[in-house]
Amino acid sequence: MKQTLFEKIWNKHIVKTIDDGPSVLYIDKHLIHEVTSPQAFAGIKKRGLKIFRPQQIVATADHNVPTINQHLPIKENLSKIQVDTLIKNCAENDIELYGLGHPYQGIVHVIGPELGITQPGITIVCGDSHTSTHGAFGAIAFGIGTSEVEMVFATQCLLQTKPKQMRINVNGALKKGVLSKDIVLYILSKISASGATGFAVEYAGSTIRNLSMEARMTVCNMSIEMGARCGLIAPDETTFNYVKGKKFAPKGEAWIKALKDWKQLFSDDDAVFDEEININAADIMPMITYGTNPGMGMGIDECIPLENVLNENEKPAFVKALKYMGLQAGNAIMGQKIDYVFIGSCTNSRIEDLRLVANFVKGKQKAKEVEVWIVPGSKQVEQQAIAEGIDKIFEAAGFQLRQPGCSACLGMNEDKIPAGKYCISTSNRNFEGRQGAGARTLLASPLTAAASAIKGYVASPNAT
Amino acid sequence: MENIINQPDIINVKSPFQTWGGYASFFVPLNMENVDTDQIIPARFLKGTTRDGFGKNLFRDWRYDNNDETKPKPSFVLNQLQYSGSILVAGKNFGCGSSREHAAWALVDYGFTIVVSSFFADIFKNNALNNGLLPVVVSETFLQKIFEQKSDTQLIVDLKNQTIKIFQDAEAPSSEEFEETFEISSYKKECLLNGYDDIDYLLSIKNDIEQFEKQFA
Ligand code: SF4
Numbered sequence: 001m002k003q004t005l006f007e008k009i010w011n012k013h014i015v016k017t018i019d020d021g022p023s024v025l026y027i028d029k030h031l032i033h034e035v036t037s038p039q040a041f042a043g044i045k046k047r048g049l050k051i052f053r054p055q056q057i058v059a060t061a062d063h064n065v066p067t068i069n070q071h072l073p074i075k076e077n078l079s080k081i082q083v084d085t086l087i088k089n090c091a092e093n094d095i096e097l098y099g100l101g102h103p104y105q106g107i108v109h110v111i112g113p114e115l116g117i118t119q120p121g122i123t124i125v126c127g128d129s130h131t132s133t134h135g136a137f138g139a140i141a142f143g144i145g146t147s148e149v150e151m152v153f154a155t156q157c158l159l160q161t162k163p164k165q166m167r168i169n170v171n172g173a174l175k176k177g178v179l180s181k182d183i184v185l186y187i188l189s190k191i192s193a194s195g196a197t198g199f200a201v202e203y204a205g206s207t208i209r210n211l212s213m214e215a216r217m218t219v220c221n222m223s224i225e226m227g228a229r230c231g232l233i234a235p236d237e238t239t240f241n242y243v244k245g246k247k248f249a250p251k252g253e254a255w256i257k258a259l260k261d262w263k264q265l266f267s268d269d270d271a272v273f274d275e276e277i278n279i280n281a282a283d284i285m286p287m288i289t290y291g292t293n294p295g296m297g298m299g300i301d302e303c304i305p306l307e308n309v310l311n312e313n314e315k316p317a318f319v320k321a322l323k324y325m326g327l328q329a330g331n332a333i334m335g336q337k338i339d340y341v342f343i344g345s346c347t348n349s350r351i352e353d354l355r356l357v358a359n360f361v362k363g364k365q366k367a368k369e370v371e372v373w374i375v376p377g378s379k380q381v382e383q384q385a386i387a388e389g390i391d392k393i394f395e396a397a398g399f400q401l402r403q404p405g406c407s408a409c410l411g412m413n414e415d416k417i418p419a420g421k422y423c424i425s426t427s428n429r430n431f432e433g434r435q436g437a438g439a440r441t442l443l444a445s446p447l448t449a450a451a452s453a454i455k456g457y458v459a460s461p462n463a464t
Numbered sequence: 465m466e467n468i469i470n471q472p473d474i475i476n477v478k479s480p481f482q483t484w485g486g487y488a489s490f491f492v493p494l495n496m497e498n499v500d501t502d503q504i505i506p507a508r509f510l511k512g513t514t515r516d517g518f519g520k521n522l523f524r525d526w527r528y529d530n531n532d533e534t535k536p537k538p539s540f541v542l543n544q545l546q547y548s549g550s551i552l553v554a555g556k557n558f559g560c561g562s563s564r565e566h567a568a569w570a571l572v573d574y575g576f577t578i579v580v581s582s583f584f585a586d587i588f589k590n591n592a593l594n595n596g597l598l599p600v601v602v603s604e605t606f607l608q609k610i611f612e613q614k615s616d617t618q619l620i621v622d623l624k625n626q627t628i629k630i631f632q633d634a635e636a637p638s639s640e641e642f643e644e645t646f647e648i649s650s651y652k653k654e655c656l657l658n659g660y661d662d663i664d665y666l667l668s669i670k671n672d673i674e675q676f677e678k679q680f681a
Contacts, residue, residue: 016669020650021649021650021652024669024672038514042514049667078511078512079511081511127563127565129562129563143563144563144587145568145587146565147591147594147661147662148590148594150663151662155667156673159651159665161649193557194498194560197585227585227586229586293498293560313556314497316555317498410502410507411508429502429561429562431502432503432525433503433506433525437506437508437531
């Protein structure tokens with residue numbers, strides 16, 4: 001039977017299917033964090049249940065933590081209660097917690113892969129939409145709501161309807177200064193923020209094959225921004241080499257067996273996709289967003305579209321977005337003055353991102369008026385950066401290297417962008433108020449963010 | 465698809481969707497596409513550890529000036545007195561963005577029972593259904609028809625028959641009726657009509673789950 005990569009994994013995890021209803025999908029790994037779990041723990045307790053498979057759950061604190069002075073008690077009371085509630089819930093239920101101060105703490109989607117928890121062929125869920133990140137390993141990984149967290153707590157299963165299948169093929173060599181973030185922002189600008197709703201998206205093609213594991217994670221991470229249920233990339237040598245030797249990766253005999261299984265994980269030649277999109281890598285420029293959803297993006301040297309090229313029902317949101325952003329239809333965005341640069345989030349806070357930025361800024365200085373925050377995705381990334389002397393390069397450039405967490409990605413913890421200020425950000429969402437009430441977010445790659453940090457305005461990584 | 469849950473101890477809470485002839489209400493029009501969950505409930509209000517109380521921060525930054533509860537923005541629909549009712553009608557791709565279930569909790573806590581749009585983001589749709597909030601998907605044409613209505617028009621949603629109707633004042637001379645059917649999985653429909661949820665069902669098949677696990681052990 002010809003199957004897509006998604007279908008191979010899906011079929012293996014179906015416990016049963018309800019007639020004219022959803023399927024019962026078995027979940028291998030469940031990642032949790034402080035924000036979307038407390039109500040689920042409370043729900044379990046209220047029903048008089050116990051956590052069904054605590055050893056398949058891993059917890060961390062990331063969304064609501066400060067990124068400086070993590071050794072001190074959390075100042076903000078509600079945040080502290082949330083983090084403390086997680087500690088208490090994990091202790092009571094025998095769940096492994098990599099909380100603040102732990103050498104493995106970090107953003108949930110950064111630590112899963114780096115600890116080898118994320119593996120090809122498995123199902124992974126987390127009460128966080130960017131769980132799609134883990135699909136880069138050829139896993140079915142998707143975000144769930146708190147009621148669903150409770151379901152997995154209770155039964156290690158979820159009721160799911162099978163999504164439709166989409167494949168996005170990217171072929172050819174990438175232009176200078178173009179990173180995997182630009183690939184995904186480009187796709188978004190073409191198919192819009194709802195272009196893949198209801199689909200599982202597989203990314204394929206020579207360009208994707210040539211990406212590193214970390215770059216692949218950036219692409220899969222933003223699948224949710226197209227509305228996709230999840231994103232996947234078939235595992236290959238790059239994947240196997242990355243997973244090998246990681247803390248929770250299979251070892252010895254188990255590794256050999258796993259490898260044999262993993263090599264079967266690809267879409268069969270004649271597998272059927274409901275939709276297929278082809279993209280030429282040479283068409284992709286360094287990208288920037290101008291609006292308030294991630295689909296409102298363009299090449300950095302292009303101009304914001306004019307209202308009259310849009311459909312009637314797109315117009316109100318477009319006008320509202322530009323008003324919020326303080327930008328003009330038809331204008332260029334290159335040269336737009338910025339106030340903040342945020343390099344971090346589960347999209348771009350891995351060691352490769354930090355290395356790229358360090359390489360670029362070595363010997364340069366940030367623009368005086370700009371504040372630059374570099375927030376590593378995990379304790380391990382932070383330690384690695386220090387070991388490689390990257391911290392010194394940042395210091396010399398005037399960039400602040402902070403401690404791991406979601407930070408200014410979501411305007412929940414202490415790191416917020418003030419109202420009306422422009423922030424060029426390597427995160428994944430530019431929604432109104434996402435980085436703080438009134439904050440104006442321009443999404444871009446780490447290189448574009450670094451180039452702009454040096455100039456003090458939106459600049460191409462290729463401009464010297 | 466009768467009785468998919470054979471558990472005698474499930475209490476059939478009377479669901480609002482059992483009303484004979486359908487659930488009728490005025491509606492609140494939010495004529496905007498891609499309304500994301502960060503607008504429905506901004507992240508800074510996610511610090512609760514229970515499901516209650518999120519309604520007061522629903523659409524917080526669209527509702528108030530400068531984050532100040534004493535300064536409602538008159539231009540925002542929730543602050544316009546002529547609009548009331550427990551049905552929210554919104555533009556395409558409602559609920560995109562974050563997986564936060566707080567968005568569904570905030571809508572329910574505020575008093576909404578039904579959300580109508582031509583398209584819902586996946587996770588939001590699930591979250592809504594898991595909280596007894598019914599997402600009704602209508603065609604783009606029907607949606608625009610609703611937006612054209614005056615504030616004294618009601619919508620009637622009949623979950624049993626899967627229909628949604630625009631109900632204008634029957635006495636009015638130019639009154640017309642518009643009706644459309646909508647899709648919902650029969651499993652979810654049964655859950656909503658009977659007031660039980662996925663966990664009840666999953667618990668009822670725990671043996672199958674344990675059997676499944678043994679395959680891989
Ligand atoms: S970094 Fe941002 S997008 Fe990623 S998990 Fe944290 S809040 Fe969500």
